[in-house]
Structures are given as structure tokens and as C-alpha cells.
Amino acid sequence: MAKTTKGSGKDNRQKILETAMTMIGEKGVDKTSLAQISKGSGLSKGTLYYYYASKNELIFDIADLHMERITTALFSMMDENKTLSWEGLLTAFFDTLLSSHARSRLHLYLIREAISGNESLRKRFQQTYSQWFGLVDEAYGKMPGLQTKIPAKSKFLVAVVDGFILQGLLETDPTSVKEIVDLMLKTIDV
Numbered sequence: 001m002a003k004t005t006k007g008s009g010k011d012n013r014q015k016i017l018e019t020a021m022t023m024i025g026e027k028g029v030d031k032t033s034l035a036q037i038s039k040g041s042g043l044s045k046g047t048l049y050y051y052y053a054s055k056n057e058l059i060f061d062i063a064d065l066h067m068e069r070i071t072t073a074l075f076s077m078m079d080e081n082k083t084l085s086w087e088g089l090l091t092a093f094f095d096t097l098l099s100s101h102a103r104s105r106l107h108l109y110l111i112r113e114a115i116s117g118n119e120s121l122r123k124r125f126q127q128t129y130s131q132w133f134g135l136v137d138e139a140y141g142k143m144p145g146l147q148t149k150i151p152a153k154s155k156f157l158v159a160v161v162d163g164f165i166l167q168g169l170l171e172t173d174p175t176s177v178k179e180i181v182d183l184m185l186k187t188i189d190v
Helices: 007-027 032-040 045-051 055-082 085-097 102-116 117-141 150-170 177-187
Strands: none
Touching: 007 032, 007 045, 007 055, 007 102, 032 045, 032 055, 055 085, 055 102, 055 117, 085 150, 085 177, 102 117, 102 150, 117 150, 150 177
């Protein structure tokens, strides 16, 4: 039985989420059990079940936290760099989303769950991607250059990031962020 540690509800929930994110990022959703998460977080199964009655509930919170962290990082990058060039913006965007293999694996596992029939998770991804498209639309609107087909350019940029996440996890011959950004600058007419 897992050792139970005392902590506040918020602390326990955070331990569970962090442990689950790490384990799912390493092994996947299917190969990670609530019992393993309980043991890894140092909390009893009863405590884990108090916060999460099912793996699905835990997956929803993990997805929310994961997407919130990425979105917050991107929005903060935009707020801090109001005078960022296209090259700087794209470099920061790709660096943020491609920098962590663990986060990338978790992202793809969650997408897999969403497209494998988890309707609630799919809707959460749709909302978050809409936020990302809006963020990129806003950046396009503030930057000099051609102001055409902005929604399509935003979707293209996010799709390229998803593709490079997949390639990075498959450990294909890596392309540098600089090469990606140079190509994107030519492709999106800036």
C-alpha cells in the first residue's frame, strides 16, 4: 500500500496531477494506472480516489493543466514582447512548444485520447486550439506585412508545430528551430 502523506487538498491534488503527468508522459494513458499514480505520488489509493473517482476525471484535469501551461507561456511571451519581430515571435513560439519531450509526449497522448472517442477531451482541445488560433491571429494583426488570410495562416502555424512535435518524438532527423522559422517566414508572406 502507498504511504499516505498529509497535505492540504490543493497540495494533494497537485501531487496527483504532477505525478500523473510525468507517468503518462513516459508510459502513456493506457499503461498508467491509478494505483501507480497513487504510489508515485506517495498518497493512498483512497486519497487519490477522493480527488479523482476515475481515470477520465484525472485525464480531464491533466489536459486542462497541460493546455493552460502552454497557453499561459504563449500569452506571456506575447505580452512581454510587444515589439517582437516575426522572426522573434516564431522562434519563441516554436521554442515554447518543442522544447520539452515530456510535454510533447503528454500532448500527443492527450490528443490520441481526444480523437479516440473521448468527446469531452476533444471539446477541450477545440477550445484551446481556438485560443491559440486567436493568439496567432492577434500577433498577425499587430505585425507589419501582408494582412491576408490570417485565420488560415494561424491554423497552418499551429499545424506545423503539431507536426514537428510528432517528428521530434519519432526522433527523425531534427530540423533546427531557425530553419523552421526561416521557412515559415517565406511561407506565410511576412
